[in-house]
Amino acid sequence: MTPTPSRTSARILHWDGERLHVLDQTRLPAEEVVLTLTGAEDTAEAIRRLAVRGAPLIGVAAGYGAAMEIARNPRPGPALARLAAARPTARNLAWAVERVAAADDARAEAEAIAREDEAASTALSAHGADALEAALPAGPVTVLTHCNSGALAASGRGTGLGVIAELADRREVHVLACEARPLLQGARLTVWELRRLGLPHALLVDSAAAGLIRRGEVDAVVTGLDRVAANGDVANKVGTYPLALAAGAAGIPFVAAGPSSSVDLSLASGDAIEIEERDAAEVRGALPADTPCRNPAFDVTPAELVWALVTERGAARPVTRETLAAVA
């Protein structure tokens, strides 16, 4: 497999020492538009409208947003609070804002978060690939993923997609990418990344995954994660839970990968994780404006369906309070 040349010169996230430049992910794959952010408010807005997304990358961007706000605003508290609340589910968002706000040198702290996130991506990708290598049959494998958990969602090569890219460095991997309705981050972003990585792939509608898993066409399911409770329940992009159900029924591994900062030991179980309900317009499309819609952005996968939970600190397998605490 020869990697195809990068189709872009735009960097996904670039800190120039003063300002944060981010690729507007809502415009991909059609256009590569770079936004320059200057403080907490525009960073919060970029996060809210998903120009910047993916729990780890949200954390990195929020850290820089907080640092920029602190540098220019003698009373940054209210703006930082609004930034920390831009989206409710991602643990990393409030975590990064709080960490930068508490630091003596806000800018250095934001830069440290970014460096740590890149190192975390490298480490967790290796831990995840190690775990899968030990369990998968020899030869080429097909790995299914959901939404986007690659370089557009985290530093480095990402989390879930980082694990897959690392596995593909070691053996032949074909990737099945779920489109991730309603906003199609899988179709728009993961397919864009898979082309850049030169990995053979196919796109499918979300609801087709379970049937292909049942038919034996998939060797493993690997996703990112947004938040993990103390009992190992995982909140991730809506549609992750049915993939885990199908993987469990077929006896194939379901791996959720993300930074240890996503683990929130203050939450007893997934039932305590607030699930963001987004605007009905995302679902409604061309239907009449009075069409009632439900639009939960996340779902919760119970710990017993998670074959391995991978962070930069290692792979928890099976997922128990004890194994989770060791990687949190």
Next chain:
Amino acid sequence: MTPTPSRTSARILHWDGERLHVLDQTRLPAEEVVLTLTGAEDTAEAIRRLAVRGAPLIGVAAGYGAAMEIARNPRPGPALARLAAARPTARNLAWAVERVAAADDARAEAEAIAREDEAASTALSAHGADALEAALPAGPVTVLTHCNSGALAASGRGTGLGVIAELADRREVHVLACEARPLLQGARLTVWELRRLGLPHALLVDSAAAGLIRRGEVDAVVTGLDRVAANGDVANKVGTYPLALAAGAAGIPFVAAGPSSSVDLSLASGDAIEIEERDAAEVRGALPADTPCRNPAFDVTPAELVWALVTERGAARPVTRETLAAVA
């Protein structure tokens, strides 16, 4: 609940004694365009491009298509064979064509198929509602459905949606409708029908259903079915299987409803059901034309996940070879 006035005067399927007039379902809900069909070829084309869809309605239309062809073509065999093969998964299609071709009076046979389908819808709706009534908690309930199995898919009020409409005649029912990517028959067709029926409802993306089921927001899942094997495995619209998995995990009923002609006792199990793989363009949308896609139109739900399999002859519950044979 006051039913809202019908927004349409167009009939979904109308036989004038010579020609078949069908509402072009690919144009709903934006436009109500009636197609007039004259023989096997244009009926096959309407079925192939989903202008007419839903296993029972395909059977009715195919019966009329065959009768029209036989009336005008002294050697109708090749055209009838192409009609019978217009789509591979629906059992009713070949069944109806064969039945009309074998009859002394083709037109009368096609009319009989249509009459029987309407009577079947009424009967199976009652059987399904009876089974659910015995199992559901008292008071208002929320029923989730997938794709379209209503009057746009079968005569009368349909199959899965017929069961839901009958249940709603007896108690308060809120309906959650999955959109059914890639062609959005749930969003376009089921929501259009739910408005006509005056039933409170909300639309959701397919992958959001499992999470809502896990959170206890759904009391039952009810769908149509396309084909049933002798062991009770059910082929239906892609995305049905993960709903059945989620219903099973939550301990709520999963009901699949369809005419007994959908039961194919010649198929040992769901593994023998051919799964139609449709055009990648349906999935690809605005992405580059060389984007690889998978697009299976159906999936198979194993019998053990089907709480009740309902036909016009009764409800098989639990689904075993014996109970299935009694309703086939």
